[in-house]
Amino acid sequence: MKKVDLIIDNCKELLTLKGANRARTGSEMNDLGIITNAAIAVSDGKIIDYGKESEILAKYDFNEHIDADNNIVMPGFVDPHTHPVFYSTRENEFEMRITGKNYVEISQSGGGIRCSINSVRQAGEEELFQLAQQRIKKLIPCGTTTIEAKSGYGLSTESELKMLRVIKRLNESLPLDIVPTFMGAHEFPVEFKDDHEGYIKLLIDEMLPYVAQAELAEYFDIFTEEHVYNIDESRRLMQAARANGFKLRMHADEIKPIGGAELAAEMKAVSADHLGACSDAGIKAMQKQGVIATLLPGTIFSLGMKSYARARDMIDAGVAVALATDYNPGSCNCDSMQFIITLACLQMKMTVAEAITAATINAAAALERADIIGSLEIGKQADIIILDMPSYKFLPYHFGSNNVTRVIKKGKTIWSDLSSRIIFH
Ligand code: NIG
Ligand code: FE
Secondary structure, eight states: OEEEEEEEEEEEEEEOOOSOSSOOOGGGGGOOOEEEEEEEEEETTEEEEEEEHHHHHHHEEEEEEEEEEEEEEEEOEEEOOOOOOOSSOOHHHHHHHHTTOOHHHHHHTTOTHHHHHHHHHHSOHHHHHHHHHHHHHTTTTTTEEEEEEEOOSOOSHHHHHHHHHHHHHHHHHSSSEEEEEEEEESSOOGGGTTOHHHHHHHIIIIIHHHHHHHTOOSEEEEEESTTSBOHHHHHHHHHHHHHTTOEEEEEESSSSOSSHHHHHHHTTOSEEEEOTTOOHHHHHHHHHHTOEEEEOHHHHHHTTOOOOOOHHHHHHTTOOEEEOOOOOSSSOOOOOHHHHHHHHHHHHOOOHHHHHHHHTHHHHHHTTOTTTSSSOOTTSBOOEEEEOOSSTTHHHHSOSSOOEEEEEETTEEEEEOOTTOOOOO
């Protein structure tokens, strides 16, 4: 009998998400590849085999054994859009929104992203690192095993590099994987508020080449919106980013339909995110070009808006939809992909299976990592979570507390809380 490092057995439902190593579209998003009464074998941090428990236990001996206790086992969540490096929190803006101010008004009156920029510029690198480390640690019990993390609260060469160095250290020191994105075009910093061309020139001539040379980011991201970067400015910056070797992602059509999704398709961005106001033409263009629509319903919820992205129209048109928290200090201070799945189902009418696909394999594809994470298949990273639930359909239904009881990253348990488990009948 072959010996493996780890066997997880007694899985009532194993959601393998098996299929092609790419984003799933249309009816594929409803197929979770479920095996009942299953087990999974892991060695060297990778999945060796999986199947019916009786078959796996007959084939393998093991060093470590985890009894899933007749619970639900699935890939760890991938969160492909976060802004986790910041100094101060902005709960005052949450209350301003409740009392009638909107996101754009708050940002134009000195709050919003610019407020985070002031404090990040002043903060020491070590202090920023410690704060972000504590904050990101809270994502792990929620079942997240990989995140994307953006800079974008520095908006000067020096402060953006400081943020990106922090992200690199976070990736090295935390057990989850962190994919770095340079977001020097998150806003216009206050010293350039009346000189947009001046800041665009700084980005093109200095920041993009410096960040590229430092090899601190894989992607370039931009906030394309009426009150920030318009379509022409965004196109120029994305072209410059591409020329410096960055791959592209976008904050597109969040509030107004200004053609952000169309530009994402034109520029062959990997992902267009938000899309609350995306037009029919934008949906068509993303489908044609294979741009992944990363939807952030937590942001719409936290901003108290009603304009959830048209996930149904997107899925029905063949666009690959992913989900993310948008974790940040302003518009969405949410740790939990589980809550995002609840919102996706309730507010965007995604089926439970579609939302789970969007939070795993499609989110991995939005980070171009569908070949290593996002599903439980032989050879892939053993990023696995166990959830205290009677069926996968329980996930969005039971919200407001944590369904996850164990988080396994590359075959090692990095978090568990077995004390609060309920026995389901
Ligand atoms: O994705 N939309 C722009 N950026 C962030 C907000 C960041 C902030 O408010 O600090 C977002 O929602
Ligand atoms: Fe964002």
